[in-house]
Amino acid sequence: MKKSLPSFASVLALGAFLVGSPLMAVSALAQGADADGIIIYNAQHASLTQAWADGFTRDTGIKVTLRKGSDMELGNQIVQEGAASPADVFVTENSPAMALVDGAGLFAPLAADTIAQVPPEYQPANGRWIGVAARSTVFAYDKNKLTPAQLPKSLLDLADPSWSGRWGASPSGADFQAIVSALLELKGEAVTSSWLKAMKAGVKPYRGNSVAMKAVNAGEIEGAVIYHYYWFGDQAKTGENSKNVALHYFRKGDPGAFVSVSGAGVLASSKHQAQAQAFVKWVTGKGGQEILRDGDSFEYAVGVGARSNPKLEPLAKLQAPKVEASKLNNKTVTDLMTSAGLL
């Protein structure tokens, strides 16, 4: 037996130490080792929420830890965790997950001065969560293949067999599911269900809106139903995934002109109520909304008097349909999409 080989005995003896110390080290790294900080369940783009968190920490000294996930994953997770949830704040990309958690009675009421920072159309009437940003549905199309006259007039037109195999979307994503929930709210279950069945037959499914846009750019499909900011974000960087792509806004109150509200809410079970409330107030206030205007997220600002990035098509011109955000129902949407075979 060579001396240099570690004996199994010492391996065993080291075992407890080796298992134990990384346990503590990882916990320390993961939790930021700060009991006063807040945990945000974040379904928004990580870079945007990180910018908000950094700004908030800089102004208040309160530390922030993010848990990443998608809207409905984290929303359902909070519901399953119930009162024992480690989350203090929940931030989403779309409203349905907010409505889900609110429906389970898990949000605390927001402070009146926070509510006053955002116009009523971007928050539910009960004041338990609030809009922090907004995004518009678009049809991103290959401008070399389609002329403006050939574009679909309505989101519903895409169910037509003539569009079969020519368009894409990201059906497993929260963004697309929010668009479907708006369709459900505006047109009812029968129309939505048959539209989804036609979609299953005709759509090319991608995972992620940016992947779908890249496919349009590469000529794999002629158009894709995504949100507006993917195009602006790529144009601001290198444009390599969007140089052949143009955006078509459906307007005229069409379901395809749906503007989705990203929300934030404070969990009633949070043990850091003051800090959590302060975060939501900060994000809807001047500091948070300016990050939307100046940063590279290209999402719309929603605060009272807040301006969005000047490159964007103005929110007022989008002619979005009137949808009560708190009524959006993702449970029915996932059930309909599951039975249509899209999930």
Added chain:
Amino acid sequence: MTGVATLVSMAALLPLGFVVWITIQTGWQTAIAMVFRARVGELLVNTLLLEAWTVPLTIVLAMTLAWLTERTNLPGARVWAWLAVAPLAVPAFVHSYAWISVAPGLHGLPAGVLISVLAYFPFLYLPIAAQLRRLDPAAEDVAASLGLGPWSVFFRVVLPQTRFAICGGSLLVGLHLLAEYGLYVMIRFDTFTTAIMDQFQSAYSGPAANMLAGVLVLCCLGVLGLEARIRGDERYARVGSGSARMPDRRRLGRATVPCLLIPALTAVLSLGVPLFTLGRWLEFGGAAVWRMEAIGPALVQTLLLAVAGAVLATLAAAPMAWLSVRFPGRRQRALEVCHYHVGALPGVVVALALVAITVRVAMPLYQTVFTVLFAYALMFLPRALVGLRASIAQAPVELERAAMALGRTPFQSVRQVTMRLAAPGAAVGMALVALGITTELTATLMLAPNGTTTLATEFWSLTGEIDYAAAAPYALMMVVASLPLTFLLHAQSRRAAGR
């Protein structure tokens, strides 16, 4: 020892038990509605086609390479042998990332089969090459002297003797195809694992995800059963005195150049493409993609998780390894099956079960490092067990008795004799577990504590935003971390064959 091994077995049965329990809990009506629907049929067809194409192609490729490198005078055979194992160092989802960078339109079944073959053929190459090295050439000589041509000798004498190696390797490949997530998401090929993740991301731990997991478990059991059937219980053993001579290497003659093309092309596709793409993205990204404030913590946490998980898995496997060597019997055999089956379950199933169990009944453990490590230990238990078992078997109980006769207490003799002899095997087992954890994606995504990032999860979120350049450093680090372990595997398989 039996008590501890039983405890570990019960822990290992948790995921399977959960799937059964949740099926009953869901109620037959819902369960049937969730299982017998068109989408599940689609996924089943996809999965079966993937298995049916990939496994045979992988066998043919691995067999060809193994024969060329072990049994012919192919120039540079040793180098080609290394290059045939090296693709193991590239995680499957990095293979996929490389291919869609080179050919963005690549998708669906053909892409799935191509990339799977390139990513997984070393799993078959290793055991087949080791077996070919061990064969006694006398059997082939006898066959030839009885009038069989070279091809008949290969198919009737050599091939049957490599059956165990082929079956074992195919099982490993088959199970990987069922469990892999990242590879297939990138090329838009839907399997049960990707569909379960979709459902998880749409509805967390809901009935649809759990029922899909049930079907996936059935697929895994099907693969296990199929392998057991094909393998059969025939024995191949060499009887006779003396040791076998070294097999002859067949002279390729004029076929040398075309034969060289096979390993060369394989190396270009399986190593050249990933390394070229990585290099290109790194060059394109420049210094800006090396954001150490994000990469540093991910690297540290990955290493900590890998070390802790490897130690935990080895500790958990030790009682069973000791029992199965020292007191083999029917009950031990049953316990061993409990230990092994969990390795066949995809990470997504193990994680789904642990999420649901911890959130419902073990809230204090929910979202803790302990739960992630527990999942790793379960998933990689067989890796730890195999190495430990083989090395404990090499420390005969007589040595312990001799030590005791010389005045050591029983505990001292175990510690000073058996454990020391078992150390190299334990180390190899730990290395294998650590390698698995470094590139693990699904269980980490689902179970990681708040704020935890690993190389794999960071790579995954960056590729999700198609920021391929920023993802390149993470991929590079996973490859570099896996390289020494891959070399270790290769060296060990050569040593095991005694050459």
